[in-house]
Amino acid sequence: MCANFKSLTLAQLQNLGLVDIPFEYPDEVYPNYECPLLFQSVQGLEWRKVHFGLIAKWLNDKSIALKTYNARNETLMQKPTFQNAINKCKFGVIPVSEFYESKYIDGKAQRWGVRRKDGHAFYIAALYEICKKGDDLIRSATMLTMNAIDHAMMKEFHEPSAVKRSVIVIPQVRLQEWLNWNSPNIQSFVQGFPVEEFECSYVPKMKIEKISPQLNFFDS
DSSP states (O other), rough: OOSSSEEOOHHHHHHHHOOOSSSOOOSOOTTTTEEEEEEEEEEEEEEEEEEOOOOOTTTOOOOGGGTTTTEGGGGGGTTTHHHHHHHTTTTEEEEEEEEEEEEEEETEEEEEEEEEEEEEEEEEEEEEEEETTTEEEEEEEEEEEETTOOOOOGSSSSSSSSSOOEEEEGGGGEEEEEEEEOOOOOOOGGGOOOOOGGEEEEOOOOOOSSOOOEGGGGOO
């Protein structure tokens, strides 16, 4: 499961040929932080600033995002928090440059980073929700996860047990297909990312004095 990731950089955005992000966002994201979500609208590809952690319309407390930042693909239809989003096929992606998982070495958790070997950002499958609470319009999203017990890299993370999870990575060649998918059945996208294209290493957590936002293109 992914509770912490590094946002894509402006250079990575340009390399992917994506449309400009019209707002600032933190360099490193944790649950209930705001981050960029890419989705397909009638106008084309668009960015939205969303809470990392899905906030259903019937939930009044935004802090629920601290518990809903990941969603198991196997139980989306059974979980009330995610039912509306999956039934309405609200699919998007959260592009990241690196995400972090815990690897247990001699019984102690270490933070390890997973990234592409070529330095490009990559897309993590997401469900998003839009709801109004009072006068506020709340946009939020959750990352979708899969069983990783047989994945050569991801099975090495999390506490020693039979439960291993991984985020679902959407390949560049299937981005448009995913963003335009119109069925709650997403099994064709539930595939482990190709290990040969990724690497991982120990990344100790740094003390962050303040959130360092990425500058958007309108300020550059």
